[in-house]
Amino acid sequence: MPRPSRPTRLLPVLLHPLRAALALALLAATLTVAAVAATSTATSSAAEPPRTWVVDAVDDSSGNRWDSVDTGGPVLTIRVGDTVEWQFDRATMGHDLTSMAPAGAGETAWPTALQEYRDPNGAPVTYTFTQPGTYRYQCSLHAPSMTGTIVVLPADGTNQSPTAAPVVDPLTGPAPHVVHATANATDPDGDDTDVSWDFGTGKAPSYTDHAMFEYTTPGTYVVRLRVSDGKGGLYAQDFQVVVTDGGDPGTDPATDDALPTIDALAAPAQGTAPAAVAFSTEVTTRGVLDAYSVGVDAYPDLAGEVEMVRSRGRTTTTLSVTGTKPSTAHNAVHVHEQACDDSLGGAHFRFDTTQPFAEPNEIWPLFTSDAAGASGPVEVVKPMRAGPKAVSVVVHDPDNSARRIGCADLSPSTADLAYAWSFGDGTTGTGADPDHTYAAPGTYTATVTVTRTTGEHAGHLSVSDSVQVVVAGTTTPTIAPTPTIPPPTTTPTPTPPTPTADATPPRITKVGPVRTVRSARPVIKARVRDAGSDVRRKAIVLRVDGRKVTGTSYDRERGLLRWRPATALARGTHVVRLVATDTSGNRSSKRWTFTVVR
Template identity: 60%
Template sequence: MPRAARSAARPTSRTRTVLTVLALVCAVLPGAWVAATASTGSTSAAAAGRTWVVDAIDPATGTSGLNRWESVDTGRNIVTIAVGDTVEWQFDRASQAHDLVSLPPRDPWDEAWDFSADWAPGDGSDTTFTHTFDEVGTYNYWCSLHGTTMSGTVVVTDDANNTAPTASPVVALDTVTTNVLHATANATDADGDPLNISWDFGVAGARSSDNHAMHDYVAPGQYVVRLRVSDGRGGLYAQDFPITVTGGGGTTEPPADDALPEIDALAAGGPSLTAAFSTQVTTRGTLAPFAAWTSADGPLAGEATMVRRRVSTYTSLSVTGAKPSTSYNQVHVHEQPCGVGDGGVHYRFDETQPFAEVNEIWPLFTTGAGGASGLVEVTKPVRASAKAVSLVVHDPAMASRRLACADLAPSTSDLVYVWSFGDGTTATGADPDHTYAAPGTYTATVTVTHGSGAHAGHTSVSDSVQVVVGGGRPTPTPPPVPPAVPVVDSTPPRISQLGPRGTSASARPTIRVRVRDRDSAVRKKDVVLRVDGRKAAGLRYDAKRGLVTWRSTKALAPGRHVVRLVVRDTAGNKATKTWWFKVRPRP
């Protein structure tokens, strides 16, 4: 469809006024109505319903801006239409896969609607979605692949004489705290209608109906503040404000216990006196299906690993239980845990750049005849931040449907890195540079602890690395001395058959885990189970069968619960497993 003709004309308020006057004249002058109808035939045809065009727009790679919906008529992500009008979403300005998913009501004037569709570049730029709106109200939608940065609104009204509210909003973060938001609507209405104000701060449950609203963000990050002003007659003012919060002391997901990730100290020296250090951090996760997904092919399972280091992020994934001989072309690292918004939106290295493969982590895979992926590996030349917290597999036939997710644990969001460079100096940060005063061989050590929460500073992990700077030579390492007593057992216990997983219909489910150790014994006192960070009292352990069982004496609250098992054998080897399940809300 040519862009010049993309939105068909419909009667203006002035035209409707003329029609009203002509109708009154016809009541007095017989025959006048026939003439009036003949002279305005094109307007009457348009009254049957106008089509409004909304584009899906993807900025070109390397340019600024975000993926967005944009109305051809308004240049914004909101369009106001009449009852009986149709909205047509087009994709001739899109270069990435999108879905369009209706959102449930958030404000009193919102209406519920049911719409879901997917588009991909291979579908063709002439592919469109259309929907005709027959009821007054406000209808919200988004692309679930790109989150709140790509949301839109359709306002449907049957009052042509109503003037929508206007506003001069001011949205700013406190310059001292950098995490307290001040938002003022400054809304007015030309018709004098009483106004209803809604502020959405981009955080679950955080809302305000005040003209001047404030919100205290507990975690740094990117948020979208949403203002809606309604006059109660179909008129709506809407505007979104992307903000960056740099203050606040919260974390993406506070650790349930004192678990710390695996770390390795790395160093690069050379002929100069400056060395580049890096803390390599490894997190892992177990892929589990979302509770709402069922399939004749069986539930997806597998393992995910992420290794972050200086200028490099390695991600691996292996999947079983998928559809045989199928290309899974929607697999991404996400920025929320699996239990929060089903993983939230895609993680991006640079949040000022659009969603695209070059700016994200996509471990895509194609299954074999048995429904397995094999080992999938992706390496990106930049270190991922702590916001990369989960890996989500989408349905290849409908990207808005999320099949399975793995939390990358333990959390890295509150880690503190302290380096000792072996020359009496120290520094903080995951990847510092250090210049030595003299050539030589030095041993540097990094120590990692939790920086916040109940476990701040309680536990730590350390690793050391040797570095040569200024042309020095490493000190020869003497051959290892055999231990006086040979090590008999260095293999930790094996933990398997974790349960429950997914969703439990019981509020008091029985947790069962199998523990095996081939070379050493496992005693009950060396088995520790925690549920939501609390040590489980009344644990039972059948050493002969290797079975750990526990049932809560009180009903668990509906929602997600995190379980962590720590086991040591008599040789001192330690094994841990962390998983989660959901308690179904009571009807």
């Protein structure tokens, strides 16, 4: 309340007691009237009293989202002193509420971070905002559809947004290309401005008014400027930068892990003309699981491996983890749609992005750890081919699903692959899973070649694999005419029986090793037998840790395959995959793991 004004000078000193008393009474009355007037003025100009705003976590047929009771969306504009209450009575699955660190100049750091998990109908989460700014939050389990923003204005509601006169130069040039960016930011209210330059490569933004950045890879990039006054005011502008090829033909692109491992598949691999065959390119990506985020401190020994095999109508995800909390159910392990270093893996991967987040539409390799904190082999099979956004596997804290303790990036990327098929009969096709019909009998070799369409490897590298398809002819029965006279006696030529086509794939048994071994050069072995056809050594493909090995020995009579690495294997778990194809085109595969503990 404003203090009442004080008289500029005291009343003259009154000598008469009665006049002095009257003067004092008059002074007191004057001060009382001034105080009442000031109180009335303060009350009439005070801001609205603080209030509580409700935001619901909603799961329904439309998806998963934050829904403000007042705005019908995930964005709220409130005043300092107001409270936001997140409720979960409209949720049908668990959600976490996590405050987000500033990703640019237009956002504000939370004075006290939020990281809460609630089951459906769980207790509300409340937060009172005491400082102006723009605060972002999310459910990290369903991040794309469940992010929200709280804009907190000063209590009196007055604020003007900052302005800028940005210069970005040069906007085009050959790689390596250096760009200078200057914001020239100001604020009409005299507030301090925070500037953020994001140069569109996934690297951390620059938080200075003048910044520069070097582009080393050709491409088109979006440079984003954000200027914030910390009170909800924001200036934003985007610029396009085009980086052309630097023209160095003597530099070959790197070859390590540039393309994933592929296998060509055919179903059925044999038939009768006309034979309709469904082809598929089986694509394998892998990753190493490490302690991550809060797991670096909580579970520093967390380690493991993941693998994803994508093919027509099928995705197989395998996982092996050690160093987690012993004898505990890990009920939050998911495939995510962003890399580990990108927004902590982002949200869960969904096969169908038009459908809500739920286990049937996602990949959850859940496990219960043993007494040593190990998962053992975990495998999840889904009847769909996962899209290119399935890029990482995240292990959440078993005690708080809002926290993430381990992550593995699946590589190489499958986002920009082109598939070219040659079906072996003079025709071609495209796509990962084409259909083709063979009109005539014969033995055909279909080959798929995979290349990259963008990036530094575009047009330079390729990987191919083939599959054999056997098509038999049809036998048209001969119908003899009804004789009018007895036919002459002849000795009929016997018709040879039509051979029965072999539809049984080879059997792969007695694989090893399958547990721990102390030798760094163990003998990897398997038995490959086929009852109806033969299996040749060149039709057996052995891969260890994703790499095709050479120098295998194969005893065809006994069906014994053996291979010993020429150099020592690293300590840890190794993945073996064996694919065998018989002479009729039937294919079998087997996958197993072992651990070197030397």
